Amino acid sequence: MPDHIRPPGQRVTIYDVAHEADVSPSTVSRAFSRPSRVNSETAERIRRVAERLGYRTNPLARALTTSRTQMIALVIADITNPVYAEIVRGAQEVAAEGEYTTVLIDAQESDRLERAAVERTMSTVDGIVLASSRMSDSAIRMVAKQRPVVVLNRALADVPCVVTDDPRGVRRAAEHLGELGHDHITYVAGPQASWPNGVRWRSLLEAGMELEIKVRQIGPFSPTLAGGERAAQELCARPATAVLAFNDQMAIGIIRGLSRMGVNVPGDVSVVGFDNILAADIVTPGLTTVAAPLYAEGSAATRHLLTMIEGAPGHTGRPMVLPVRLVVRDSTAVRNPSPGRARPAWVRQRPVPGPAAHLP
Amino acid sequence: MPDHIRPPGQRVTIYDVAHEADVSPSTVSRAFSRPSRVNSETAERIRRVAERLGYRTNPLARALTTSRTQMIALVIADITNPVYAEIVRGAQEVAAEGEYTTVLIDAQESDRLERAAVERTMSTVDGIVLASSRMSDSAIRMVAKQRPVVVLNRALADVPCVVTDDPRGVRRAAEHLGELGHDHITYVAGPQASWPNGVRWRSLLEAGMELEIKVRQIGPFSPTLAGGERAAQELCARPATAVLAFNDQMAIGIIRGLSRMGVNVPGDVSVVGFDNILAADIVTPGLTTVAAPLYAEGSAATRHLLTMIEGAPGHTGRPMVLPVRLVVRDSTAVRNPSPGRARPAWVRQRPVPGPAAHLP
């Protein structure tokens, strides 16, 4: 029982410890932050007193002078989107190793909210990982000027970036569809503020050139199940036999929307997604999709961020590119032969709008 | 162009603004934190100068004296679990209204990690929402002694709590299964550290009593797809016609596991889940499940937390209970009649272990 009276609910400070251990506050401070700078016996005594009093160093006060909070921010575009879960895990793992706390910020797919949140948080963290940022390039650079920043899923000059090899993923998807006999691929676009959205479309354009597959784009749609279902409606008006969706959630929405309208996947339409989220495996039919190394994305970005925080210059040359792979499941199949017709067989002259038009 | 030379990369402080606006630092401080305390013209001038210089108040420095950081922590058990997404959204909404920043902490289903993270973060936030905490009661109380805390999905004396009406949800599920002719329900347990897990089991026991339905429990299993698949294996060894799973992810795992072994859902076995995650709607067959008002959970808990932070006494009497509802989809059906047999028809004498034992 400490004879020193501690008012309850009051934090214990180095001054309390110093008083109790009969040393100066600076010695207490050093006992924790620079143990080599103080006699080991004294340090031990201080540590024991601190323990007894329940002393915890106040990170805010420490940060005020050192301007290091041992916290990093991880900003994700949409917590509702399961892709981020694995990215978060990867980031947390690395951060924890380096004794950093990760604070997660959900931008809710909003440029404005993201900026506001970053603005507020910036000064309390040592660095920031922007995963799929919806902010403008200039806004990102502004942030990067004030704090170490690593950008994920987006390439940007002068700021360290980690991206996945989407062009290769798109290429593999296009090859796969081509091999199945498809000569036309419709890209269902996601948010225009999303950088990979542009990359994927351009990659598809390019792959289409080389593989002699025609491509077109519809959208943009919201990158959600609902967005996919809306896309399905539009697909009915402008039919296709092969669809590449911006992400898995949209792809699943498309499959559902199409099925509801009596279109068979993969019989009538093949659908490919992006990300390989868990649901891609549980939906019927299983979704063929381009899988990204999500965990690795999170950990790579964070590792890079930590080295920057430790003083290394941000490697701003080329973005770090992580490999992807095509996971083939049951949502893609050989093209439904529709001899002599430009349009696929399932298209009725007047596509029935709205839900539930099951074929007999 | 300010004539005052600002060294680049250096933060602008109230002293800079004070110098430029020709007032004392305290006046600048008040101009922001207590505008009524300073002449409105002066305040306006100060604000303009601050704007011009790009001044931002340093939240750490402010917190040092006020011990208010305008941040709250939201600790979730597992970011991989989609239920938390909506909870997070609800919490963020309310927090944002009150000008608070939400920092998310993922406990990764680990008591130890959760404690460590809370320990580290506690002193930098004004309050904490513990959503599905895996910590011990005493650990939670310890935290609650130092900071305002609201606990979600768990009831605990002396700490404000928000819970869902699981007993009623279980009761509704049992009634539903009973009406379909099931006289035996197997509960597939989730993590033992999860408080709702115990509640759900006990509620099922009770409902079984009243409705004259036999109940039993298997598990615990991990509350994931994989956990559900393992449970499916065990269900083969100890067959059942009706299953209530701890959550949707497990329920979906069970459906998949059973189908892989040739068991039909809902033909042979009815499955009910908990939470009504998005995937419950996209899995085949659609999952019958007990839906919780996730968004409301997050917002209610946070609202309560904010009032506590503003000084209101935490309402620790009875936990706040939110209503649930049963969402009936296709994973439940009339019990497969298996006349004169104690065991359901699909059980072979020696259940085939391992995957893929499709019936002809």
Add this chain to the structure above:
DNA sequence: GCCGCGGCGGCAACGGGTTGCCATGTATTG
């Protein structure tokens, strides 16, 4: 015996705001 050096601990300034208290100056009231 004197000097230099290394180990250790204290002093005091600092980081960036916040706030209690007081000194003005002006408006209100009797």
Add this chain to the structure above:
DNA sequence: CAATACATGGCAACCCGTTGCCGCCGCGGC
């Protein structure tokens, strides 16, 4: 016109650690 009240702004202490610098002490070398 004196007395009082209020609006406004400055001074200085404080929040809690961190760190540059200095002084003290003991030891070894010349």
